[in-house]
Structures are given as structure tokens and as C-alpha cells.
Amino acid sequence: MTDCGCEKAKAELEEYLHNELKADDAADICDHIANCPDCANEAHIGEVLTIAVQRACRETAPEDLRAQVLLSIREIQSSH
Template sequence: MTDCGCAKAKAELEEYLHRELSIQDDADVAEHIKNCDDCSSEHLVGLALTLKVRQACQEQAPEELLEAVRSRLSNA
């Protein structure tokens, strides 16, 4: 493994968070994040945002709202 540097780690952070990097690139970014406070902080922010988006995407609209939307769509 090699330290890929801040520029590469930050550029590939999104892909790293979603496990979309090659094995080698993933290992390089992980190694860099482990040793760089600035990139580690960005990684933690990215993790928090990813978790919040994932949670928001799982929320369901209340049944009353769904029924009202369906009713308006069928009457349109």
C-alpha cells in the first residue's frame, strides 16, 4: 500500500464510501484516511451524510397522504 495523498483521497471519497473503488485504490485511500486528520474528518462527515440519506430514503409517506395523491392522480 502507498499513501495516495489528500488530493486523490478527497477525489475518491464518494466512491470509497460506497465501496466502488478497486481493491488497491480502496486500500490506498483507507491507509491515507487512517493517517491524515483532515481527510479522516471529511470521511466522518461523508459517513454521516451517507447514513442520513440512507435513512431518509427508507422513510414512507403517511398512508393518508398516499391515498390523497392517488386520488388526485386518478381524477386527473
Template sequence: MTDCGCDKAKAELEEYIHNELTRGEAEDIAEHMANCESCTGEHLVGLTLTNKVKSACNEKAPVDLRAEVLAKLREIQPTA
């Protein structure tokens, strides 16, 4: 393997985080990050953001709020 460099690692970081690279490309980036504090830091930020977005998508509104919103939607929805 060869060090892919910061430019390539940072450009493909999103794909790396989502496992969208070939095995060889992913190995190159992993090898680079093992020796690059800057890219490792960006990787950590990317992972943190990805995990926060995933967890936010799983949250549900409280039952009372959900009922209130649905009632308002029914109020403003035109009747057929």
C-alpha cells in the first residue's frame, strides 16, 4: 500500500465512513489515517456527525405533540 495523502483521504472521507469504497481504497485511507492526526480528527468528526444524524432520525415526537400536529393538519387540509 502507499500513503494516499491528505487530499485524497479528506476527499473520500464520507465514502469511507459509509463503506462505499473498494477494499483497496479503504485500506489506503485507513493506512494514511494511522499516521495522520489531522485526517484522523476529521474522520472522528465525520463519524460523530453521522451517528448524531442517525440517532436524531430515530427520535419520535411526544404523543401529545404528535396528536396536536395531526389535528392542525386535519384542520387546514382541504376537504374533497
């Protein structure tokens, strides 16, 4: 493996965090992150944000709010 450098690591960080890279590219970025404090910090922030977004997407709206939104949508659709 070779050090891919900060530019490549930061450019492909999101894909790396979502396991969307080829194994060789992911290994290069992982190795770089392990040896670069600045990129390791960026990766940590990305991981925290990814977890927060995933958690937020699992939450559901309260049933009464959901019903109100659906009613509003139906009213708008029926008036067009």
C-alpha cells in the first residue's frame, strides 16, 4: 500500500465511510488516516455525522403530526 495523501483521502472520505470504495482504495485511505492526525480528525467528524444522520432517519414523526401532514397534502391535492 502507498500513502494516498491528504487530498485523495479527504476527497474520497465520504465514500470510504460508507464502504463504497474498492478494497485497494479503501485500504490506502485507511492507512493514510491511521498515520495522519488531520485526516483522522476529519474521518472522526464524518463518522459522528454519519451516525447522527442514520439515527435521525430511523426516528418517526408522532402519529398526530403524521396525520396532520397527510391531511394537508390531501387538501392541497384535491384543490388542484
